[in-house]
Amino acid sequence: MSVIVARGLTRTFGTGEAARRAVDDVSLSVEAGEVVLIFGPSGCGKSTLLALIGGLDRAFSGSLSLFGQEVAQLSDAALSRLRGEKIGFVFQAFHLLGHLSVIDNVMAPALFSSHDRHEPEVRARASQMLERVGLADRASSSPAELSGGQRQRVAIARALLHQPSLLLCDEPTGNLDRKTGEQIIELFAELHAELGTTIVIVTHEERISRLADRTLDMVDGKLAIGGAA
Amino acid sequence: MRLRALGKMVRGELARTRGPLVTAGFGIAVGVASLVFFLALGLGARKVLLGDVFPIDQVELEPKKTSAGLISLLGGVHEPAGIDPQSVEQLKALPGVKEVFPKLRFRFPSMARGGKEILGTEIGTHEMVGDGIDPALVAGTVTGFRDPLETPGAECSSNADCKGPQYCEKPSKAPRGQCSDPVPALVSRYLVELFDHGVAPAHGLPPVAETLIGRAQGVAFELTLGNSLLGVARHGEQRKARVKVVGISPKAIDLGVTLPVEVVRRWNREYAGEAAATRYSSVVVRVGGAGDTGHLIDAAAGLGLVPHDTRARDVSVLISGVLALLVLVASVILAVAAANIAHTFRMLVAERQHEIGLYRALGASGRDIRLWLSSLALVIGTLAGLGGALVARGGALVADWRAAKDLPDFPFKPESFFVFPWWLWLLAIGFASVFALLGAFGPARRAANTDPAQALTRDR
Numbered sequence: 001m002s003v004i005v006a007r008g009l010t011r012t013f014g015t016g017e018a019a020r021r022a023v024d025d026v027s028l029s030v031e032a033g034e035v036v037l038i039f040g041p042s043g044c045g046k047s048t049l050l051a052l053i054g055g056l057d058r059a060f061s062g063s064l065s066l067f068g069q070e071v072a073q074l075s076d077a078a079l080s081r082l083r084g085e086k087i088g089f090v091f092q093a094f095h096l097l098g099h100l101s102v103i104d105n106v107m108a109p110a111l112f113s114s115h116d117r118h119e120p121e122v123r124a125r126a127s128q129m130l131e132r133v134g135l136a137d138r139a140s141s142s143p144a145e146l147s148g149g150q151r152q153r154v155a156i157a158r159a160l161l162h163q164p165s166l167l168l169c170d171e172p173t174g175n176l177d178r179k180t181g182e183q184i185i186e187l188f189a190e191l192h193a194e195l196g197t198t199i200v201i202v203t204h205e206e207r208i209s210r211l212a213d214r215t216l217d218m219v220d221g222k223l224a225i226g227g228a229a
Numbered sequence: 230m231r232l233r234a235l236g237k238m239v240r241g242e243l244a245r246t247r248g249p250l251v252t253a254g255f256g257i258a259v260g261v262a263s264l265v266f267f268l269a270l271g272l273g274a275r276k277v278l279l280g281d282v283f284p285i286d287q288v289e290l291e292p293k294k295t296s297a298g299l300i301s302l303l304g305g306v307h308e309p310a311g312i313d314p315q316s317v318e319q320l321k322a323l324p325g326v327k328e329v330f331p332k333l334r335f336r337f338p339s340m341a342r343g344g345k346e347i348l349g350t351e352i353g354t355h356e357m358v359g360d361g362i363d364p365a366l367v368a369g370t371v372t373g374f375r376d377p378l379e380t381p382g383a384e385c386s387s388n389a390d391c392k393g394p395q396y397c398e399k400p401s402k403a404p405r406g407q408c409s410d411p412v413p414a415l416v417s418r419y420l421v422e423l424f425d426h427g428v429a430p431a432h433g434l435p436p437v438a439e440t441l442i443g444r445a446q447g448v449a450f451e452l453t454l455g456n457s458l459l460g461v462a463r464h465g466e467q468r469k470a471r472v473k474v475v476g477i478s479p480k481a482i483d484l485g486v487t488l489p490v491e492v493v494r495r496w497n498r499e500y501a502g503e504a505a506a507t508r509y510s511s512v513v514v515r516v517g518g519a520g521d522t523g524h525l526i527d528a529a530a531g532l533g534l535v536p537h538d539t540r541a542r543d544v545s546v547l548i549s550g551v552l553a554l555l556v557l558v559a560s561v562i563l564a565v566a567a568a569n570i571a572h573t574f575r576m577l578v579a580e581r582q583h584e585i586g587l588y589r590a591l592g593a594s595g596r597d598i599r600l601w602l603s604s605l606a607l608v609i610g611t612l613a614g615l616g617g618a619l620v621a622r623g624g625a626l627v628a629d630w631r632a633a634k635d636l637p638d639f640p641f642k643p644e645s646f647f648v649f650p651w652w653l654w655l656l657a658i659g660f661a662s663v664f665a666l667l668g669a670f671g672p673a674r675r676a677a678n679t680d681p682a683q684a685l686t687r688d689r
Contacts, residue, residue: 047686048682051681051682051685051686054590056586056589056590056681056682056685057680057681057682076594076595076596077594077596080589080592080593080594080595080597081592081594083589083590083591083592084591084592084593085592089590089591091685093685095583095587095590095685097584097587099241099245100241108587108588108591109591109592110234111230111234111237111238111588111591111593112230112234112588112591112592112593112594112597113592114231117231119233158591
């Protein structure tokens with residue numbers, strides 16, 4: 001089953017002569033359980049592509065289907081629900097909320113879910129996720145007290161709270177040193193093996209390619225089959 | 230978004246942004262405090278002026294005055310038009326009319342003398358004016374105001390035949406009368422104030438207001454019927470009746486005494502004939518609300534009746550005008566406060582762009598974001614409204630305390646210049662909430678429309 005199907009996906013910024021195609025006529029299909037790596041230099045449009053296939057950016061042309069649903073036809077509420085329930089995001093900048101504790105950050109997706117009615121259950125699940133990423137003892141810490149690698153682990157735990165079918169990672173090791181980056185890559189490999197989650201990673205770091213079932217190269221907004229898979 | 234999660238987000242934001250939000254709420258609180266203070270003052274003024282001085286929920290109607298009165302006066306006899314019982318029934322049937330109370334004016338000359346119990350010396354008037362009202366009009370506010378002959382005493386031929394304070398109520402030319410308790414009388418607050426601030430100082434007499442209220446049951450005077458300084462009655466013989474004041478009432482005639490209508494009916498019949506006993510001098514019509522007064526006056530005009538006193542309407546219009554002005558001032562303060570709220574929320578949304586983008590990525594819809602910020606505004610508005618209303622209440626208490634302490638006694642001086650009905654509290658909170666929501670509307674909408682992809686990459 002295809003988790004993502006994109007046909008002629010295009011995202012243009014600006015108008016007239018200043019118009020620039022960040023994503024240019026991209027066609028892509030990702031099957032359930034696949035780990036797909038989109039590789040390319042900074043500014044090639046890979047983060048924009050990730051925002052499109054994560055339903056964060058709807059100003060595209062072409063067609064995009066997520067879990068069999070046409071994104072263009074979904075209401076904002078329906079797309080938000082789809083994001084909350086089936087998609088997890090891991091960002092390069094972690095995007096943790098500084099005013100919340102580590103465990104509250106992990107629990108944040110539950111604020112917008114209609115399923116998570118019982119806070120103790122959510123808290124227990126968040127604790128499990130923190131344990132899984134090796135940060136059970138830092139649950140009550142502030143994100144400011146954590147190292148970069150630890151913050152990214154918290155972000156991964158947050159992304160996994162709802163056990164998403166699709167994990168979208170934007171330069172997940174971009175802000176980490178080599179050793180910590182390796183640990184995060186290892187964590188992704190373990191999670192994929194355990195949960196079978198579909199993972200799409202955009203990066204410019206070649207070392208991540210060992211994780212991927214398939215590698216795609218992106219240059220100037222266009223996608224091409226890579227050679228690392 | 231679930232209510233509990235919404236509450237958690239709002240609480241979190243209140244804790245995080247306490248300073249700016251308190252500042253924004255302060256403006257709302259000041260506006261609401263002004264609004265509530267002015268409104269409560271206006272309601273207080275309305276209560277005293279339209280409740281005690283010029284009651285607005287009731288209108289006294291009387292026959293339209295015509296030049297026929299002057300012609301008859303030239304002939305030596307004046308017969309007022311009066312209101313027949315049929316017109317009274319027609320008034321009762323009008324929409325908005327709750328009750329109709331006919332009044333009979335004294336249609337005979339009279340004089341009064343008494344007051345020794347409270348003044349130490351007897352005082353009197355050579356021309357006594359009075360009227361009779363239905364005791365139901367003052368039911369619940371005055372006790373003992375009823376026709377004393379409802380329970381007639383023993384037969385008598387003179388006061389000597391009666392016991393205690395009773396006197397012999399013996400109509401002109403009747404061979405025998407009946408012992409009667411003194412006729413209960415009501416006087417107006419206006420009359421008491423006039424006496425205390427006008428007559429008493431001129432004659433070196435003590436003010437009576439407090440005494441009269443406290444010793445109302447004991448204050449008696451003698452009413453001479455059928456004779457006065459200006460002349461004698463056309464029918465009947467001069468005689469005396471005993472009257473006692475049983476209370477001060479806004480339903481009493483301004484200058485004179487008000488007695489039970491059946492007593493006046495008997496005396497009018499005795500001294501002025503049957504027409505004077507059955508044709509009412511005026512009717513007091515009690516309506517459902519001030520809004521019904523206008524319709525009543527229009528309908529009464531069709532029956533040839535006009536309001537006895539239009540001051541109530543004039544005062545009502547004046548109070549409404551002043552209130553509207555004060556409410557406008559308070560509304561301007563609230564509008565400025567709403568602008569302040571808008572500014573604070575714009576800043577908040579600008580600062581939270583990244584966070585809003587993250588929430589969208591985590592599953593929040595635009596509606597969730599709008600709901601979050603609107604709820605925050607609602608909580609600020611509610612708290613500010615409640616705070617403002619409490620400040621206004623406190624201000625009112627201080628103002629009342631200062632007024633009681635510093636202001637000299639004056640007619641109709643109330644115990645409190647303010648009225649705080651329950652709906653004023655709701656209005657305060659409602660107004661504050663609405664203005665806070667109005668202020669937050671634009672920023673909340675903008676936040677809901679935040680492009681999450683851009684927001685999340687903005688700081689990179």
